[in-house]
Amino acid sequence: MNPIDLAAGFFSSFVLRLNPNRSAQIAPHDGPLTLRDLAPGSHGRVTGFDLPAEKSHRLLEMGLTTGTRLQVVRLAPLGDPIEIKVRGYHLSLRKDEAAGIHIETEKTL
Amino acid sequence: MSAASPSTPRTSVSSAPRVIALAGNPNSGKSTIFNALTGLRQKVANYPGVTVEKKTGRLTGLHGESMDAIDLPGAYSLSARSPDEAITRDVLLGRREDTRRPDVIVSVVDAANLERNLYLTTQLLELGLPVIVALNMVDVAEEKGIRIDVAELSAKLGAPVIPLVASKNSGIVELKAALSRTDLPVPATPPIPTDAAPEATIEARYAWIHHVCADTVRHPGEAPRTLSEGIDSVLTHRVWGWVCFLAVMGLVFYSIFAIASWPMDWIGALTTSVGTWVTAHLPAGDLRSLLADGVIAGVGNVVVFLPQILILFFFLGILEDTGYMARAAFIMDRVMARVGLHGKSFIPLLSSFACAIPGVMASRTIENRNDRLATIMVAPLMSCSARLPVYTLMIAVLIPAGAGGAWTKAGIMLAMYLLGIVVAFTAAWIFKRTLFRSEKPMLLLEMPPYRLPAAKTIALRMFERSGVFLTQAGTVILALSVVLWALATYPKPASPDTPPAVALEHSAAGWLGHAIEPAIQPLGFDWKIGIGLVASFAAREVFVGTMAIVNNVGDGNEESPSLRAALLAQKWPDGRPVYTPLVCIGLMVFYVLAMQCMSTLAVVRRETNSLRWPAFQFAYMAALAYTGSFLVFHVGHFLGFQ
Numbered sequence: 001m002n003p004i005d006l007a008a009g010f011f012s013s014f015v016l017r018l019n020p021n022r023s024a025q026i027a028p029h030d031g032p033l034t035l036r037d038l039a040p041g042s043h044g045r046v047t048g049f050d051l052p053a054e055k056s057h058r059l060l061e062m063g064l065t066t067g068t069r070l071q072v073v074r075l076a077p078l079g080d081p082i083e084i085k086v087r088g089y090h091l092s093l094r095k096d097e098a099a100g101i102h103i104e105t106e107k108t109l
Numbered sequence: 110m111s112a113a114s115p116s117t118p119r120t121s122v123s124s125a126p127r128v129i130a131l132a133g134n135p136n137s138g139k140s141t142i143f144n145a146l147t148g149l150r151q152k153v154a155n156y157p158g159v160t161v162e163k164k165t166g167r168l169t170g171l172h173g174e175s176m177d178a179i180d181l182p183g184a185y186s187l188s189a190r191s192p193d194e195a196i197t198r199d200v201l202l203g204r205r206e207d208t209r210r211p212d213v214i215v216s217v218v219d220a221a222n223l224e225r226n227l228y229l230t231t232q233l234l235e236l237g238l239p240v241i242v243a244l245n246m247v248d249v250a251e252e253k254g255i256r257i258d259v260a261e262l263s264a265k266l267g268a269p270v271i272p273l274v275a276s277k278n279s280g281i282v283e284l285k286a287a288l289s290r291t292d293l294p295v296p297a298t299p300p301i302p303t304d305a306a307p308e309a310t311i312e313a314r315y316a317w318i319h320h321v322c323a324d325t326v327r328h329p330g331e332a333p334r335t336l337s338e339g340i341d342s343v344l345t346h347r348v349w350g351w352v353c354f355l356a357v358m359g360l361v362f363y364s365i366f367a368i369a370s371w372p373m374d375w376i377g378a379l380t381t382s383v384g385t386w387v388t389a390h391l392p393a394g395d396l397r398s399l400l401a402d403g404v405i406a407g408v409g410n411v412v413v414f415l416p417q418i419l420i421l422f423f424f425l426g427i428l429e430d431t432g433y434m435a436r437a438a439f440i441m442d443r444v445m446a447r448v449g450l451h452g453k454s455f456i457p458l459l460s461s462f463a464c465a466i467p468g469v470m471a472s473r474t475i476e477n478r479n480d481r482l483a484t485i486m487v488a489p490l491m492s493c494s495a496r497l498p499v500y501t502l503m504i505a506v507l508i509p510a511g512a513g514g515a516w517t518k519a520g521i522m523l524a525m526y527l528l529g530i531v532v533a534f535t536a537a538w539i540f541k542r543t544l545f546r547s548e549k550p551m552l553l554l555e556m557p558p559y560r561l562p563a564a565k566t567i568a569l570r571m572f573e574r575s576g577v578f579l580t581q582a583g584t585v586i587l588a589l590s591v592v593l594w595a596l597a598t599y600p601k602p603a604s605p606d607t608p609p610a611v612a613l614e615h616s617a618a619g620w621l622g623h624a625i626e627p628a629i630q631p632l633g634f635d636w637k638i639g640i641g642l643v644a645s646f647a648a649r650e651v652f653v654g655t656m657a658i659v660n661n662v663g664d665g666n667e668e669s670p671s672l673r674a675a676l677l678a679q680k681w682p683d684g685r686p687v688y689t690p691l692v693c694i695g696l697m698v699f700y701v702l703a704m705q706c707m708s709t710l711a712v713v714r715r716e717t718n719s720l721r722w723p724a725f726q727f728a729y730m731a732a733l734a735y736t737g738s739f740l741v742f743h744v745g746h747f748l749g750f751q
Contacts, residue, residue: 078443090556
């Protein structure tokens with residue numbers, strides 16, 4: 001582990017103490033795979049939403065239609081929000097909403 | 110909705126100038142095109158009844174004809190999920206009485222981000238109005254290796270497509286030529302079922318966009334990592350991201366706070382010398398006093414904020430135009446979300462440490478109405494620079510000079526700043542759960558590619574903001590300054606030789622000070638402090654000067670030893686000293702929490718477009734201030750402090 005990442009981890013988890021979810025994020029859970037489960041750098045396709053209609057409509061309008069390919073670019077320095085790349089542009093959204101976006105991953109991607 | 114055939118020419122018989130509306134996603138460069146089309150001939154106002162800004166302008170077509178242009182608020186869709194989008198929809202449908210229905214729509218799209226931008230276009234094509242597609246930032250698209258067949262795109266959309274690089278003024282003439290055409294076609298309605306479920310309609314629109322782009326847009330196979338993505342890997346990095354963020358915010362804050370103080374001093378000096386000149390050249394009397402102490406001081410009170418507003422909007426323009434604003438919100442969102450605010454609330458709150466006026470004005474970047482109102486409501490709790498003289502004076506009274514208290518003094522000062530921050534965040538937390546409760550709004554933050562800012566856009570915004578401040582807030586501030594002057598002047602003492610302190614005591618302000626004494630006595634404040642509280646409603650720093658007048662001290666400076674000595678000598682009728690440590694601290698706490706600034710209230714009125722919010726803000730902050738001072742005084746006594 002390089003020293004910068006080490007310092008960053010210390011900074012984020014001890015000094016700021018705002019990021020309790022960072023380690024929990026990779027932990028497996030029951031239920032369908034969601035955008036929240038994707039690690040930075042990985043790709044997926046939107047399969048559906050588990051969100052109030054107002055939010056899912058907005059996400060659809062932003063181009064996250066069924067089958068749309070997206071990539072998780074990074075997490076914010078404090079672990080939330082998440083930045084994704086979709087339809088050639090960058091969008092960030094909170095983990096709360098990301099957990100309501102169902103995703104399928106493709107090994108080929 | 111009319112489904113006229115694509116070739117139907119639109120006949121315009123009316124002699125009124127053609128109205129064109131610019132619609133587009135945020136970050137599509139819509140305002141740059143609007144600025145290029147209209148230059149300085151623009152007007153900014155609010156749509157009546159809402160807080161959405163209405164930007165209109167004049168432009169001259171290629172044949173010398175005048176046209177009116179409306180720069181509609183940025184929108185991702187016409188389904189009106191925000192007030193901005195509702196306005197955009199209502200103007201386009203001709204539903205607003207205050208705005209003529211446009212004759213032509215210019216749909217501004219970002220060529221480098223075509224699919225999502227075309228979503229709004231598909232909705233615009235259904236309105237039965239001629240549409241011109243302004244394909245902006247084609248240079249960025251080319252750099253990314255995206256090839257667009259403009260003729261084919263135009264054929265498929267059924268609307269003229271004009272490629273532009275608005276920031277370099279390229280394509281503007283062509284756009285004007287298209288706007289001057291009298292034979293603009295009304296496009297065919299895209300084949301999208303609008304009566305289906307909303308999800309199906311949205312999916313159908315994107316399917317149609319996919320079909321339109323399939324033959325017209327060619328993407329490179331593997332998208333190369335762009336410079337923008339490279340910059341982001343530093344600016345949003347877990348360590349360097351913070352370093353850069355703190356450096357940028359430090360620079361902005363320092364500039365508002367420190368650099369603005371020079372021009373502010375010049376303006377102050379100029380106001381004083383104009384006042385002196387008037388005093389020297391006019392015969393003594395009410396008119397002279399009104400001009401020197403009412404009008405000129407009032408104008409000075411307004412103009413003195415200009416440097417901070419100009420500097421803040423200079424930086425805001427740069428942050429917004431470069432795209433860093435979205436990154437700052439990305440970095441800070443987690444922190445702000447803890448109290449239910451939005452990442453974008455950070456900059457208005459930070460700016461409020463210098464002055465709440467530019468801070469409140471900066472809240473315009475927050476799209477969500479509830480988030481924006483919550484931010485505006487708590488912004489004045491941040492200790493602004495006008496509180497410093499009050500803190501300094503009270504700390505000087507509290508801690509004897511030379512008693513080795515530099516650290517203690519700094520500590521007390523810091524405690525006041527922290528108190529403001531803690532109360533602001535607590536208040537925001539409460540407001541977001543009560544007054545501004547909405548379903549936890551979603552953060553959907555587009556992270557636009559980094560761009561070089563356009564000097565023209567930034568300069569226009571700086572002058573536009575200053576103009577709004579001077580004309581709208583300025584008039585209110587000036588009027589209130591005159592009222593406060595009158596309160597402190599009338600009724601006049603019988604003899605012109607009455608010392609100023611006695612004259613002030615017998616004025617309406619002095620009467621008010623006496624009148625509120627029973628109310629403020631529980632805080633340990635006497636009527637002289639009452640006069641200070643009334644007078645400093647104009648601006649907090651006025652408190653120091655007023656205290657100097659009521660206590661008969663010549664030089665009213667917060668660091669003046671004579672003022673300090675005079676305050677320490679103040680006694681209640683029963684001989685107890687007025688300025689006990691608890692009263693000094695209570696007074697500071699009062700100034701941390703109270704909305705003692707009519708200029709901010711005037712700006713809040715303008716920004717919220719209502720009297721209700723500034724009234725509520727004044728009331729809740731007054732209640733907080735009273736409670737805070739009361740607690741300091743009584744809990745302090747209970748704990749055995751003096």
